[in-house]
Amino acid sequence: MFNLILFGPPGSGKGTQSEKIVKTYRLEHISTGDLLRDEVSRKTPLGVEAKKYMDQGLLVPDEVVIGMISSKIDEKHGARGFIFDGFPRTRAQAEALDKLLEFKDTQIHIVLSLEVPEEHLKKRLIGRGETSGRTDDNEMVITERIKEYHAKTSSVAAHYAAHNKLERVKGDGTIDDTFKLLSKQIDKYLLPA
Ligand code: ADP
Numbered sequence: 001m002f003n004l005i006l007f008g009p010p011g012s013g014k015g016t017q018s019e020k021i022v023k024t025y026r027l028e029h030i031s032t033g034d035l036l037r038d039e040v041s042r043k044t045p046l047g048v049e050a051k052k053y054m055d056q057g058l059l060v061p062d063e064v065v066i067g068m069i070s071s072k073i074d075e076k077h078g079a080r081g082f083i084f085d086g087f088p089r090t091r092a093q094a095e096a097l098d099k100l101l102e103f104k105d106t107q108i109h110i111v112l113s114l115e116v117p118e119e120h121l122k123k124r125l126i127g128r129g130e131t132s133g134r135t136d137d138n139e140m141v142i143t144e145r146i147k148e149y150h151a152k153t154s155s156v157a158a159h160y161a162a163h164n165k166l167e168r169v170k171g172d173g174t175i176d177d178t179f180k181l182l183s184k185q186i187d188k189y190l191l192p193a
Pocket of ligand 1: 009086089
């Protein structure tokens with residue numbers, strides 16, 4: 001199994017790049033943002049609870065997200081590997097993920113961190129808001145999401161850097177430029193399927 005985390009601030013292109021990686025390497029995509037939005041649209045108890053946080057640009061509590069990930073990993077057993085997108089977003093989530101994978105005799109092989117200058121992030125997100133239909137892509141909530149990233153998520157990189165698993169990748173070129181840079185790193189572990 002090969003497991004990868006695509007890391008980076010809101011608007012760094014994780015969703016777009018994940019789609020391309022999934023197609024090329026046949027990994028299972030786990031996006032906590034997508035999973036949460038699905039719960040919200042189905043108005044499940046989890047979704048109703050999560051929406052309160054998401055609408056304010058705040059992180060959903062760790063225990064909610066960790067439980068969701070755990071059942072998703074179980075559901076996809078036999079997968080070639082996973083790409084985690086938007087997860088882990090706190091140290092507690094990173095530690096929980098390490099434990100979950102260890103229990104399955106596997107691990108995170110690499111964390112690819114998309115590096116995009118701060119001033120591009122907001123512009124991209126506001127642009128996306130015009131077509132995405134996402135209620136959290138408006139300027140006020142975007143500012144909160146970026147704040148949460150600096151307060152709680154950016155330190156997750158240090159956790160993986162300490163285990164020599166972090167690779168920084170320039171994320172402000174074209175979609176294809178960025179994909180090439182990411183592929184170069186993934187190819188060290190796994191050939192395209
Ligand atoms: P972006 O990366 O553009 O912020 P996401 O789709 O990853 O978008 O996340 C949208 C929202 O969903 C976040 O602002 C947060 O409220 C919630 N969320 C997603 N993933 C997590 C997570 N791993 N932990 C806590 N909250 C999360």
